[in-house]
Amino acid sequence: MKSGVGAPTRARIPDKTLRTDRWWLPPLLTNLGLAAFVVYATIRSFWGSAYWVPEHGYLTPFYSPCLSESCLPGSSHFGTPLPELPGWIPLGFLALPFLLGFRLTCYYYRKAYYRSVWQSPTACAVAEPHDRYTGETRFPLIIQNAHRYFFYVAFLISIINTYDAILALTHGLGLGGIILLVNVTLLWAYTLSCHSCRHIAGGRLKHFSKHPVRYRLWTLISKLNVRHMQLAWTTLATLVITDLYVMLVASGVISDLRIIS
Amino acid sequence: MAYTAKFKVWRGDAESGGLHDFDVEVNEGEVVLDIIHRLQATQAPDLAVRWNCKAGKCGSCSAEINGRPRLLCMTRMSTFTEDEVVTVTPMRTFPVIRDLVTDVSFNYTKAREIPSFTPPKDLQPGEYRMQQVDVERSQEFRKCIECFLCQNTCHVVRDHEENKEAFAGPRYLMRIAELEMHPLDTADRVRPAQDEHGLGFCNITKCCTEVCPEHIKITDNALIPMKERVADRKYDPIVWLGNKLFRR
Numbered sequence: 001m002k003s004g005v006g007a008p009t010r011a012r013i014p015d016k017t018l019r020t021d022r023w024w025l026p027p028l029l030t031n032l033g034l035a036a037f038v039v040y041a042t043i044r045s046f047w048g049s050a051y052w053v054p055e056h057g058y059l060t061p062f063y064s065p066c067l068s069e070s071c072l073p074g075s076s077h078f079g080t081p082l083p084e085l086p087g088w089i090p091l092g093f094l095a096l097p098f099l100l101g102f103r104l105t106c107y108y109y110r111k112a113y114y115r116s117v118w119q120s121p122t123a124c125a126v127a128e129p130h131d132r133y134t135g136e137t138r139f140p141l142i143i144q145n146a147h148r149y150f151f152y153v154a155f156l157i158s159i160i161n162t163y164d165a166i167l168a169l170t171h172g173l174g175l176g177g178i179i180l181l182v183n184v185t186l187l188w189a190y191t192l193s194c195h196s197c198r199h200i201a202g203g204r205l206k207h208f209s210k211h212p213v214r215y216r217l218w219t220l221i222s223k224l225n226v227r228h229m230q231l232a233w234t235t236l237a238t239l240v241i242t243d244l245y246v247m248l249v250a251s252g253v254i255s256d257l258r259i260i261s
Numbered sequence: 262m263a264y265t266a267k268f269k270v271w272r273g274d275a276e277s278g279g280l281h282d283f284d285v286e287v288n289e290g291e292v293v294l295d296i297i298h299r300l301q302a303t304q305a306p307d308l309a310v311r312w313n314c315k316a317g318k319c320g321s322c323s324a325e326i327n328g329r330p331r332l333l334c335m336t337r338m339s340t341f342t343e344d345e346v347v348t349v350t351p352m353r354t355f356p357v358i359r360d361l362v363t364d365v366s367f368n369y370t371k372a373r374e375i376p377s378f379t380p381p382k383d384l385q386p387g388e389y390r391m392q393q394v395d396v397e398r399s400q401e402f403r404k405c406i407e408c409f410l411c412q413n414t415c416h417v418v419r420d421h422e423e424n425k426e427a428f429a430g431p432r433y434l435m436r437i438a439e440l441e442m443h444p445l446d447t448a449d450r451v452r453p454a455q456d457e458h459g460l461g462f463c464n465i466t467k468c469c470t471e472v473c474p475e476h477i478k479i480t481d482n483a484l485i486p487m488k489e490r491v492a493d494r495k496y497d498p499i500v501w502l503g504n505k506l507f508r509r
């Protein structure tokens with residue numbers, strides 16, 4: 001507190017904040033939400049089974065694309081260029097690090113975990129616990145600038161997820177297919193609402209008037225972009241729901257609700 | 262209906278100070294600044310407070326109310342319950358002069374460090390022509406009333422006095438964005454934003470946006486687009502190569 005609100009020239013107020021509202025609640029909820037997802041996603045990524053329902057063509061997004069010979073027959077929509085993998089490597093190991101990287105460097109998630117995990121700051125006008133602060137000026141946080149590259153890969157993975165969902169529809173229509181479809185639609189919305197995407201689409205232009213198509217695109221993405229936070233959380237939820245449903249059907253705990261078989 | 266409210270107002274100067282208790286009348290429709298004025302009129306004639314327009318447009322009356330950076334004139338008493346203690350302090354990021362008045366010259370220094378609008382050399386005043394869609398984006402930033410609430414709330418300087426040297430603060434990084442997005446500005450704003458004005462210190466935690474009384478989307482529309490431009494220029498090998506090859 002010596003360097004910040006306790007600095008010698010400032011009004012002498014000993015409290016780290018005088019806020020009377022529940023400013024600690026949002027960061028707490030963020031921590032709980034993120035932790036729940038990380039635990040679930042880690043367990044499921046390493047699970048190694050109950051990710052594919054052959055009769056209905058359901059593949060969980062956590063295992064897509066499945067490209068090794070360890071994958072269950074039928075679940076490899078793009079062939080098996082890779083040999084069998086030792087059991088401790090998640091079958092989705094090609095996409096997962098990029099999806100994790102996309103979310104870790106996402107401008108919204110950065111805000112969320114800087115506030116809740118790193119407490120820098122925990123909430124606005126609440127003194128942070130750190131003595132020094134350099135933000136994103138140096139290694140390692142300077143890597144956040146690579147966000148656009150993760151976006152490019154996430155874009156490709158969204159195409160793959162779309163393919164998976166459409167493939168499921170060729171087996172008829174069931175609740176699982178609808179869940180896959182809703183999930184992939186929201187994944188697209190999250191991916192396209194990315195700040196880097198907004199910049200690439202048109203944000204980097206100085207003269208919108210010279211690029212009417214990109215301006216239009218930028219306008220549309222800007223509309224999605226204001227929902228980026230909501231989409232970030234909704235897609236965490238839909239990913240879990242989708243995976244859970246596929247897992248339950250694949251392991252025979254429940255049977256898929258068929259609408260058209 | 263009139264009632265008596267409990268107020269705690271910070272009084273003091275650079276050497277010492279503390280919260281003082283007041284019981285003061287509140288009438289329907291009043292704002293916190295009205296109550297401060299009533300205190301001046303009835304109990305504390307030498308209470309220092311800066312204000313001008315009482316309409317949320319001059320940006321003078323910035324302070325912290327129950328710990329939240331706000332304009333005194335735009336904070337309605339009806340947002341508090343009648344038994345709630347209302348605490349008013351000066352902004353906690355700038356040196357205090359007296360009572361609720363702080364020395365905000367940090368902001369003027371930062372403003373002067375930004376090179377002004379630089380139109381093309383051969384263009385005379387009066388010859389400026391631009392399209393509405395091209396100026397629209399930066400017009401949002403011109404709603405700024407320079408209340409410095411964002412500068413005050415930003416943890417980069419609020420919690421780290423030593424960063425004041427290197428960091429321009431959200432209001433002035435937004436000014437750089439405004440010029441950078443201006444269709445007729447020719448100066449290089451991108452590299453200096455990162456290297457001289459400390460854009461990299463910002464960790465996009467959005468407190469500036471949260472407190473801005475003009476509801477400017479500072480982080481989403483100014484700071485993040487600037488970070489993306491910096492990434493184009495400094496951290497993206499593909500864009501760098503593209504610019505080299507095609508001389509955009």
Ligand code: SF4
Nearest residue numbers: 415463464466467469
């Ligand atoms: S978003 Fe950046 S500039 Fe705004 S308050 Fe947070 S750290 Fe400061």
Ligand code: SF4
Nearest residue numbers: 405406408409411473
């Ligand atoms: S950007 Fe908003 S908060 Fe910052 S000085 Fe301007 S009006 Fe005040």
Ligand code: FES
Nearest residue numbers: 314315320322334
């Ligand atoms: S008195 Fe002008 S903004 Fe409050």
